[in-house]
Amino acid sequence: MIPDEKASVKSEGRREVTDIVSGKPDRMVSVRSVFGIDSDLTVPAFSERDDHVPEIDEAYRFNPEVTLAILAGFTRDRRVMVQGLHGTGKSTHIEQVAARLSWPCVRVNLDGHISRLDLVGRDAIVVRDDLQVTEFQMGIVPWALQRPVALIFDEYDAGRPDVMFVIQRILERDGKFTLLDQNRVIQPHPYFRMFATTNTIGLGNLNGLYHGTQVLNHAQMDRWNVVATLNYLPREEEIGIVLARVPELAGDSDRALIESMLSVAELTRKGFAAGDLSTLMSPRTVISWAENCQIFRDPAMAFRLTFLNKCDEAERPAVAEYFQRCFGRELDVERESRAAQY
Incomplete structure (x- = not known):
């Protein structure tokens, strides 16, 4: 379903939704001042x-290399794909760049229920002057293509083949889109931008971690101008994110707790890389563990319910x-196994 074009925005400093069709960036911002990256670049906003x-x-903490890749997409109309393990904040990274540029942004999750008709559009029965008539309802792709909107395809490597070939045409430089039902060719807006996030790099579910992902057509992968990899943050930055999300643990007395939690997470990631584990703790999981610690007041119980x-x-x-x-205390796994049997 496309966003409502007739909706109005009453809050001061916001444009009407319909105004963005002809809109364009009207200022340049410094990458150094807005994103804290040591660069003299300026980007439209x-x-x-x-x-x-x-x-x-x-x-939110920005990864400098990935941020510059995303900014290249906004500034130079590059098609940017962000690849990485789950929980690294790929989609959020693009959204937060857009937020600081005040750039309209729409996310589409390419799950198994998204069809070609959802992207392109379909005929629908509507009531006009008390009569039922059939009219074409535009899908999200042609809607976004005509506007200064950043269109993000989440879980891009999980998209169905028929859906992927709809996207393939707009990946090209001119990116014109043909609506066959309307005998109409849509010219992309000069400030339409396109991004994607993936857990794999189009090679399918090689390690068994991401069921449902597809092997992507190499001709389509070749159309993505920039592919950035977003890995887990350095330890100190990840601690900063956890503390920002759970400020109750920001005291000096809780620092050791956060350090131990990150140590466990790092061990699960090493265990996964070595093939000892089939899952790992993402930053999202660590944040959930910290939040659950506030609920249950017991790190061990919170750990069992969050990850174990x-x-x-x-x-x-x-x-x-x-x-x-990491914690210097035993975790009662046997009790959890017995509970699971009843």
């Missing part, structure tokens, strides 16, 4: 915000050993 501009998350119960039963002793190594 909007002065006013509309309903499609994401909210700014002040706690997601693990294969055969792997839980190894995960419990990671916890014991």
Whole structure:
């Protein structure tokens, strides 16, 4: 479903949704001052915000290389794909760049239920002057293509083949889109931008971690101008994100707790890389663990409910050993196994 074009925005400093069709960036901002990256680059931005501009998350930490890749997409109309493991904040990274540029942004998750008709459009029965008539309802792709909008395809490597070939045409430089039902060719807006996020690099589910992903057509992968990889953040930056999300743990007395939690997460990531585990703790999981610590007031119980119960039963002793190594206390895995049997 496309966003409502008739919706109005009453908040001061925001444009009407319909105004963005003819809009364009009207100022240049410094990458150094806005994103904290040591660069003299300036990038286009909007002065006013509309309903499609994401909210700014002040706690978000930008990866310099990935940020510059995304900014290349906004500035030079590059098609940018951000690849990385789950929980690294790929989609959020693009959204937060757009938020600081006040650039309208729409996300589409290419799950198995998204069809070609959802992207292109379809005939629908509507009531006009008390009569039922059939009219064409435009899909999200032609809608966004005609506007200064950043269109993000989430889980791009999980898209169905018929859906992917709809996208392939607009990946090219001119990116014109043909609506066969309307005998119409849509010229892309000069400030339409396109991004994608993937867990794999189009080679399918090689390690068994991301079921449902597809092997992507190499001709389509070749059309993406920039492919950036977003890995997990350095330890200190990840600690900063956890503390920003759970400020109750920002005291000096809780610093050791956060350090131990990150140590467990790093061990699960090393175990996954070595083939000892089939899952790992992402930054999102660490934040959930910290939040659950505030609820249950017990790091061990919060750990069991946040991560341990997601693990294969055969792997839980190894995960419990990671916890014991970092926290200096045993994790009762046997109790969890007995509880699962009843």
